[in-house]
Amino acid sequence: MDAFFRILELIGTLAFAVSGANVGVEKRMDIFGVAILGVTTAVGGGVLRDLVIGVTPPQAFQEPVWLITALVTSILVFFPFLRRLAAKSRARLDTLLLVTDAVGLGIFTVTGITTAMERAGCRSVLLLLFVGMLTGTGGGVLRDVLAGDMPYIFRKHIYASASLVGAGVFLLARLLAPEAAAVLLGVGAVVAMRCLAAHYAWNLPRAASVWQKD
Amino acid sequence: MDAFFRILELIGTLAFAVSGANVGVEKRMDIFGVAILGVTTAVGGGVLRDLVIGVTPPQAFQEPVWLITALVTSILVFFPFLRRLAAKSRARLDTLLLVTDAVGLGIFTVTGITTAMERAGCRSVLLLLFVGMLTGTGGGVLRDVLAGDMPYIFRKHIYASASLVGAGVFLLARLLAPEAAAVLLGVGAVVAMRCLAAHYAWNLPRAASVWQKD
């Protein structure tokens, strides 16, 4: 079972590193900037979580396997041969990235919560929901702030809200089912929400202007 | 007396949440983005303070009453009926927001200092001044960085400097007067400075270009 979680974490790390490195490539950064942006996206959420719950130095440096995975991934994204390959089947690639990014969002949300419980003894539901969402979305927020964009979570589609729902599903399921089932339900909820939102172009309601009629 | 401080904190939390949610509404964010921005503005300064003084998890999650207050406020701001009401007496509303925001800036500056003294045993005057200012202005800085704007404190009017003066007044007054009087003097100094600055359009001197005559 533990091996299965590791696979989910690996998928998430790869997808997040690709999304960060891609932003760097689009902004024509040099190889170092692309690497920093990819690594930050992949491990940044966990680092922010560790600062908030007081785990120092952050776990990303105590178990560096994910950081190194993200680094290698970002460098591969930097070189054009992979992207040239990717350009040939762009539609399928976009779907793959959507699903793997959702897996990452889900598994990081869940591991954020379990880390806060195990490493820092957090019990407050509000804190756990926040920490799950921070672990899931924090890397992407750092990526966007560093790249000078408005954070993705404020711009499009159901994203942070999917993480929050996944966190809630996981916390509820833990009370009723074994941990492994709770993890699957939590991650599954995030993936389902993200994929349905993308497919049907769902969006949460936006603020209406007070000047226009509703 | 404690009840009086709670009322000041409530006013500040409401005003800060409104200011954050308003930015989200203006940028046409969805309801989730508006809520995140409102909550971040209201409790973000305290969270940054707690990271700096080593109080983890941050107090905002240990006493969640303010976080929940900010959340509810932000959601109310999201829906247009309140804003449509507000639009009818915009001038009076602007004055109300200016004064309540100043009360928030003042009380958060003061509670930032007392929290650093009580929870982390901080004694350095320089650190206390910084921590007061960080608690007062940090939420607004996070709001602006997340929303992609240059932070308000760099853009306009006497704001961070009012917080710094309030912090200094509070620290001085504590040496001479009972705590309650010191709080009132500190908050009063901030409110007075902000209102006078807004009324007379005071600004600190800006950098003159070396190319133009001064």
Place this chain on the structure above:
Amino acid sequence: MDAFFRILELIGTLAFAVSGANVGVEKRMDIFGVAILGVTTAVGGGVLRDLVIGVTPPQAFQEPVWLITALVTSILVFFPFLRRLAAKSRARLDTLLLVTDAVGLGIFTVTGITTAMERAGCRSVLLLLFVGMLTGTGGGVLRDVLAGDMPYIFRKHIYASASLVGAGVFLLARLLAPEAAAVLLGVGAVVAMRCLAAHYAWNLPRAASVWQKD
């Protein structure tokens, strides 16, 4: 020897404060904004490092000499008489700022590593490399994010990579030579890389578009 390190730290603090205050002046901020930006650039990297390694409150407030130095420097930069003087020999000034900034980047990288080892007992090479780079470049990243620019490290020339190389040189040299020599080698590597990169307009390769031929 210790006095020599202090001189390097002083040079770096002056150079970083000037670079931060300059951004504030260029953006026509008021004196308070210029001061905040100068101080943040000079001590921000160390504060971020201390948050990551769990030293709270950050060392910048425990030994406030650098913070106060940066504050005074920023205020001097704000007033035009110094800048009017500087405008008379701009080319020489640019060289001076390049070299002193490189000295700052080098010494902050090195002291970041030694602080993490001495104050927090960090031993992981990966963490030490990261913390060195964070201490060297973090102040500039904060400056740029606060000023609404894309961080310098993503925009131009060899900068973060010079810090990383300096960190590696210092860690290697420590194994073979006395501490003092290792510091000089680490700082020297950074200064050499920055000056050569600026002189020959070196840049790391940028991401090539997949649409154009390479």
